[in-house]
Amino acid sequence: MLFGMVCALGAALCFGTATVLQAMAARAAGAGGGGDAALLLRALRQWRYLAGLALDGVGFLLQIAALRSIPIYAVGAALASSLAVTAVVAARLLRVRLSRVEWGAVGVVCAGLGMLALASGTEGDxxxxxxxxxxxxxxxxxxxxxxxxxxxxxxxxxxxxxxxxxxxxxxxxxxxxxxxxxxxxxxxxxxxxxxxxxxxxxxxxxxxxxxxxxxxxxxxxxxxxxxxxxxxxxxxxxxxxDRTREGLTWLAILGFAVAVTGALALARFGEAPVVEPTARQG
Structure with missing residues (x-):
């Protein structure tokens, strides 16, 4: 149970961070001309874009491990929380300003995942x-x-x-x-x-x-x-x-709803915001 939840949260961390790294690479590659294909080729020369792809791969492997260990409802809610990871990482690396409501939503997502971790049972047989x-x-x-x-x-x-x-x-x-x-x-x-x-x-x-x-x-x-x-x-x-721990079905339902609601409040981070740099970056 603990292994599966750690894998699910690890996948969310990988996916959320990858989104920001790829957004940073796309921003750096966008200065040249050409269409989407040229942009992609320039992005592939950026170490951040390659690191993002690597994190996506690791995240997918962790997702598979989680799905083989804990209920699908717990994995789904954990993956939705990658939006909270993107928001926090974007605030640090892209200097995106989060409102109080959005910081509150990050906390709500964490609270919902905590409830799910307490209530989730093992993978259905x-x-x-x-x-x-x-x-x-x-x-x-x-x-x-x-x-x-x-x-x-x-x-x-x-x-x-x-x-x-x-x-x-x-x-x-x-x-x-x-x-x-x-x-x-x-x-x-x-x-x-x-x-x-x-x-x-x-x-x-x-x-x-x-x-x-x-x-x-x-x-x-x-x-x-x-x-x-x-x-x-x-x-x-x-x-x-898929089931919950004995007597904790209500907590699993509440945690699932809370985590997904928090993720929906952070939906604008489905694609990390691209902020124009004020100075040329090397």
Missing amino acids: KGGPATLKYAMLGAAFGVLLLGAVGGRLAGRGRALLLGLGAGFGFGVVEVAVRLIDGVSPGALLTNPATYALLLGGGAAFLLLTSALQRGSVTTATAGMVIGETIGPAAVGVVWLG
Whole structure:
């Protein structure tokens, strides 16, 4: 239990810090000309961008370890808390000014995670119905369809739908990890959950990138947080046997709600704010 929670919080720390490092690299690389491809190539020459990618990789491995150790609802809430990490790191490295409400939201997220840590039980021991793996694969295709529909909208509706779709995609990944029984090549290639994980994760990144590029960061991130926490948590409880410690179900529900609410209050940090430097940086 402790191992899983440490892994989940470690993943949140990695993801949140990676966001700030990549934002700093993008800012430094944005001085040149060219389109998105040229910007990406310049960013890849920045050590901060490469460090951010490395942290994303470590965070993903920690996320997998957490999902194999503690309930999905605890992991989802912990990953949503990466917004609090981004906010704190951005305040230090990017000199982003946090309001009192936002500092309060950071504290709320920490309080919610503390309650979850006290109330969460171990990972559920059920494999779910045989059709659940195929349902996750179908859900991954549904994320792509949702992206196609959302891409035709404009304004906040577009950002919300794409962000929500991205959250569903990340949620598919969370559930699919629990549905993968073996890691041998044969077991992975014949398991529909493997393809659900790859398709859901890829679709989620595409939808979130599109939402952040052409819509409100706050709206898109809020949709993502809702999509990646509530649905997967419900699947874990209903079909995979995720439970709380004896008599502490109420505390787990309260902690989950508090942590997610705090994360939503920090939604503008879904993409670390880029502040123009006042002096040339070396």
